[in-house]
Amino acid sequence: GAVVSQHPSWVICKSGTSVKIECRSLDFQATTMFWYRQFPKQSLMLMATSNEGSKATYEQGVEKDKFLINHASLTLSTLTVTSAHPEDSSFYICSARDFGQLINSPLHFGNGTRLTVT
Amino acid sequence: EDKVVQSPLSLVVHEGDTVTLNCSYEVTNFRSLLWYKQEKKAPTFLFMLTSSGIEKKSGRLSSILDKKELFSILNITATQTGDSAVYLCAVEVRGSQGNLIFGKGTKLSVKP
Numbered sequence: 001g002a003v004v005s006q007h008p009s010w011v012i013c014k015s016g017t018s019v020k021i022e023c024r025s026l027d028f029q030a031t032t033m034f035w036y037r038q039f040p041k042q043s044l045m046l047m048a049t050s051n052e053g054s055k056a057t058y059e060q061g062v063e064k065d066k067f068l069i070n071h072a073s074l075t076l077s078t079l080t081v082t083s084a085h086p087e088d089s090s091f092y093i094c095s096a097r098d099f100g101q102l103i104n105s106p107l108h109f110g111n112g113t114r115l116t117v118t
Numbered sequence: 119e120d121k122v123v124q125s126p127l128s129l130v131v132h133e134g135d136t137v138t139l140n141c142s143y144e145v146t147n148f149r150s151l152l153w154y155k156q157e158k159k160a161p162t163f164l165f166m167l168t169s170s171g172i173e174k175k176s177g178r179l180s181s182i183l184d185k186k187e188l189f190s191i192l193n194i195t196a197t198q199t200g201d202s203a204v205y206l207c208a209v210e211v212r213g214s215q216g217n218l219i220f221g222k223g224t225k226l227s228v229k230p
Binding site: 006009032034042043044045046049051057093097106107108109110111112 | 152154159160161162163166206208215216217218219220221222223
């Protein structure tokens, strides 16, 4: 089945620094990838939709200048949390769908990145 | 506003019990409903449902969708401690780029 790889799995950084999270589709091409955020005991909330070759689409309330998304190729999307603050500490998960496989293929998720900002 | 509501939010059972998890939704232009199991990391896919009344089954897990009443259930029979997880229900809307709207999940704890 489709595999999505996310790196790093966890990161601790100091307030004010930037952190980059990578999301790769390992055995399929993904023109679109989705970035979700999950706070403790909450559900997954879509942050942005990453589009290969064009600008990302951000959900309401998500600062595009703070959460930089780059979809450089058909298998790689990156999320950079700039000038991180403790309130950015969360679980970030990327996902993608293999449109080349089935019309109704499900979203597959990476293993997530636990970000802690001190 | 599109929304997905799961119930109960948490559930504690003993091994061997059968459980039913509920998911109701209100969305415009429904496309599909998905169930995921989330343990400590990212969700793993269980089922995708697009048609009413057709049960999907995988081992001890099964799920069915009712598009008229706008809900789905996930059944787990003969529960095991390894079934302990958060079960997420999500809906995909037509016309979107394929993102999912998630419910808050049901936390299932199976005691030995």
